[in-house]
Amino acid sequence: xxxxxxxxxxxxxxxxxxxxxxxxxxxxxxxxxxxxxxxxxxxxxxxxxxxxxxxxxxxxxxxxxxxxxxxxxxxxxxxxxxxxxxxxxxxxxxxxxxxxxxxxxxxxxxxxxxxxxxxxxxxxxxxxxxxxxxxxxxxxxxxxxxxxxxxxxxxxxxxxxxxxxxxxxxxxxxxxxxxxxxxxxxxxxxxxxxxxxxxxxxxxxxxxxxxxxxxxxxxxxxxxxxxxxxxxxxxxxxxxxxxxxxxxxxxxxxxxxxxxxxxxxxxxxxxxxxxxxxxxxxxxxxxxxxxxxxxxxxxxxxxxxxxxxxxxxxxxxxxxxxxxxxxxxxxxxxxxxxxxxxxxxxxxxxxxxxxxxxxxxxxxxxxxxxxxxxxxxxxxxxxxxxxxxxxxxxxxxxxxxxxxxxxxxxxxxxxxxxxxxxxxxxxxxxxxxxxxxxxxxxxxxxxxxxxxxxxxxxxxxxxxxxxxxxxxxxxxxxxxxxxxxxxxxxxxxxxxxxxxxxxxxxxxxxxxxxxxxxxxxxxxxxxxxxxxxxxxxxxxxxxxxxxxxxxxxxxxxxxxxxxxxxxxxxxxxxxxxxxxxxxxxxxxxxxxxxxxxxxxxxxxxxxxxxxxxxxxxxxxxxxxxxxxxxxxxxxxxxxxxxxxxxxxxxxxxxxxxxxxxxxxxxxxxxxxxxxxxxxxxxxxxxxxxxxxxxxxxxxxxxxxxxxxxxxxxxxxxxxxxxxxxxxxxxxxxxxxxxxxxxxxxxxx
DNA sequence: CCCTGGCCGCTTTTT
DNA sequence: GCGGCCAGGG
Numbered sequence: 001x002x003x004x005x006x007x008x009x010x011x012x013x014x015x016x017x018x019x020x021x022x023x024x025x026x027x028x029x030x031x032x033x034x035x036x037x038x039x040x041x042x043x044x045x046x047x048x049x050x051x052x053x054x055x056x057x058x059x060x061x062x063x064x065x066x067x068x069x070x071x072x073x074x075x076x077x078x079x080x081x082x083x084x085x086x087x088x089x090x091x092x093x094x095x096x097x098x099x100x101x102x103x104x105x106x107x108x109x110x111x112x113x114x115x116x117x118x119x120x121x122x123x124x125x126x127x128x129x130x131x132x133x134x135x136x137x138x139x140x141x142x143x144x145x146x147x148x149x150x151x152x153x154x155x156x157x158x159x160x161x162x163x164x165x166x167x168x169x170x171x172x173x174x175x176x177x178x179x180x181x182x183x184x185x186x187x188x189x190x191x192x193x194x195x196x197x198x199x200x201x202x203x204x205x206x207x208x209x210x211x212x213x214x215x216x217x218x219x220x221x222x223x224x225x226x227x228x229x230x231x232x233x234x235x236x237x238x239x240x241x242x243x244x245x246x247x248x249x250x251x252x253x254x255x256x257x258x259x260x261x262x263x264x265x266x267x268x269x270x271x272x273x274x275x276x277x278x279x280x281x282x283x284x285x286x287x288x289x290x291x292x293x294x295x296x297x298x299x300x301x302x303x304x305x306x307x308x309x310x311x312x313x314x315x316x317x318x319x320x321x322x323x324x325x326x327x328x329x330x331x332x333x334x335x336x337x338x339x340x341x342x343x344x345x346x347x348x349x350x351x352x353x354x355x356x357x358x359x360x361x362x363x364x365x366x367x368x369x370x371x372x373x374x375x376x377x378x379x380x381x382x383x384x385x386x387x388x389x390x391x392x393x394x395x396x397x398x399x400x401x402x403x404x405x406x407x408x409x410x411x412x413x414x415x416x417x418x419x420x421x422x423x424x425x426x427x428x429x430x431x432x433x434x435x436x437x438x439x440x441x442x443x444x445x446x447x448x449x450x451x452x453x454x455x456x457x458x459x460x461x462x463x464x465x466x467x468x469x470x471x472x473x474x475x476x477x478x479x480x481x482x483x484x485x486x487x488x489x490x491x492x493x494x495x496x497x498x499x500x501x502x503x504x505x506x507x508x509x510x511x512x513x514x515x516x517x518x519x520x521x522x523x524x525x526x527x528x529x530x531x532x533x534x535x536x537x538x539x540x541x542x543x544x545x546x547x548x549x550x551x552x553x554x555x556x557x558x559x560x561x562x563x564x565x566x567x568x569x570x571x572x573x574x575x576x577x578x579x580x581x582x583x584x585x586x587x588x589x590x591x592x593x594x595x596x597x598x599x600x601x602x603x604x605x606x607x608x609x610x611x612x613x614x615x616x617x618x619x620x621x622x623x624x625x626x627x628x629x630x631x632x633x634x635x636x637x638x639x640x641x642x643x644x645x646x647x648x649x650x651x652x653x654x655x656x657x658x659x660x661x662x663x664x665x666x667x668x669x670x671x672x673x674x675x676x677x678x679x680x681x682x683x684x685x686x687x688x689x690x691x692x693x694x695x696x697x698x699x700x701x702x703x704x705x706x707x708x709x710x711x712x713x714x715x716x717x718x719x720x721x722x723x724x725x726x727x728x729x730x731x732x733x734x735x736x737x738x739x740x741x742x743x744x745x746x747x748x
Numbered sequence: 749c750c751c752t753g754g755c756c757g758c759t760t761t762t763t
Numbered sequence: 764g765c766g767g768c769c770a771g772g773g
Contacts, residue, residue, distance in 0.1 A: 106762060134763045158763075177769095234763045269762090302761060401759050406765095423761085457749090464749050582763060602760050624759055640760080663758065664764040 040329030331360025
């Protein structure tokens, strides 16, 4: 018996709940490691255990052991002791929590990691940096803001702010919006930033391209205005951190030395800029562990580059690759189907999911005659399942595109099935919430022009476009900020006429700014803002049904209270805004927990359900029309299909319809190619009866009794319920909307 | 400055 | 088929 073997015996016993591959990943501490984690292969468990292992043992490969000690260990092993009981004798060198950086994409994932680490490690876990790319960058940039010419209080613009600002730039450059739509301009600028192309580089690159050089003008102006507003957009957070590290090698070294062990989750979703950031943090010889699945790369459209994971071993030295292929989620037939579909992709690392559990049931493919019929079949199957002891929450309906949900919502409602649409409008993006947050942002950073413009006439103060542009003009001419101009507007002749209105607004704001400076508690400031601006009355007078909005406003107050109780006394406005700007996470419901989940396939990544319905498996829907003639895009769609299939634990229903109404016109789509890529022996095909041949009585959609179903629009924070509140946005809409009856007539 | 009617356009989404 | 957005009239 040598030490190496004995050590493994100890560790295998301690980590016996893991499989061999998982253990290998957990024990590989030093050097660069790529973990290719298939769907449902216990990825997060590996991440948690690996950090746990590092903090407990460090890198055991360098530990030496004398003969005498070895005999002691053998005895210890027989006495069921753990290797850590010999820590002093073996003199191993644990890694400190502050040496570890764990990066994820979403707050939800970061939170899960933090919670699971806390459960396993106790308070030590707090010292580990576990955060998203963006919050990590924001944290670093706040510290070094001045080196890049920002103040530490810089604002963070979300896509709505960004859009408004870009729109303004397009306007003031006198570019026809028809030639250059804001959306396309925004996405060009965003993807430039994803690949670290700043406005200067952009200008150089596209000198000879007419359209792109117009965009370059916008890019220039956008950057300029944003800088003057002391603000960064989401893409800036990453790009500016890279810039900071390039410009100040000392600062870079400081972080490289600090984060001795770096882990990145969902590496297939990284963009070029994020990849570069990781390179700068770890260097060529760092200890970098990335986890991901190239087959689940579905975010190319927002800058993700699969190549970062596919060519990981080219970018980093001496990479050890570990594949996690044992699946703990789905039955055999589901995995066979998923494997078969994904094997049609050419650019991928080979991987083959397997399970030790049985084949399970076949994959049911159902051919319906319309999208109504399709939704009806789903409803029937759910009711049938519930009759046989399943819960509503065992079911999920996953679709390619959000527009598919409407019909399904309708028929589920009609059948009295409780459901929720996950990921529609997010809490912090609601108009009333953005309005109030904009007030708070301006109080924190009066230079934030875009948000100042948003609120200056909300509630109405009859300060219109005219006045706004003359303020902007004056600001430009006198080289003053927008806020400075409105605070002293009586001094400017051009603003004389509107002076009274503007001054009453600016003095209001100045009162609020002072209140904040005096250290007023956050929730008191919030109340003061609402009261001073008369926002509730404004909502009451301008909305047909003000209640949902008022509920949201109250909910924001709750959120502040929770924030204050977490942070203790010193909870500052700046900290609050930081959290809010990076957290899209939102409401969860207090009451009913048993509901069917409806969401896009994208939103379902990482989740699992016993029974999964996949409506709209048709050419033109999925794969979507735009992708059909592009091989690369088809591969991305196929990965999406792979994600969809691997969500299911027990049963999959794939549905396609011989006719479907989209955008007001009826189309007849062929079944999706992804269906034919599944071996037919795994399929069980059923068909709706031809509706024309049905007796008239059978054609009436079943129950039209008015069932009260609450459909709450949830953000993606599903499962992690931290606050009680809910936002019943869509309660009963379906029955109040006229036209349903009409709709039924059409079917009959 | 606000309201309303007509017109366009329309995957996927986190931060 | 529907909603968001812009232009034009009140």
